[in-house]
Amino acid sequence: MAEGRCMKCKKQVEIKNAEDVVMKNKMKAIKGECPDCGTKVFRIVGKA
Helix, strand or coil: CCEEEECCCCEEEECEEEEEEECCCCEEEEEEECCCCCCEEEEEEEEC
């Protein structure tokens, strides 16, 4: 599974409901939410 940093909890968390997205600049990213507080978590992965 993917991990990302939650800005509200200020810690590394396992991304819940993670989905792959491709941004406008063709970079891959993973977006989902924090399992603890429900805040959106976004992590850039790399080139598409």
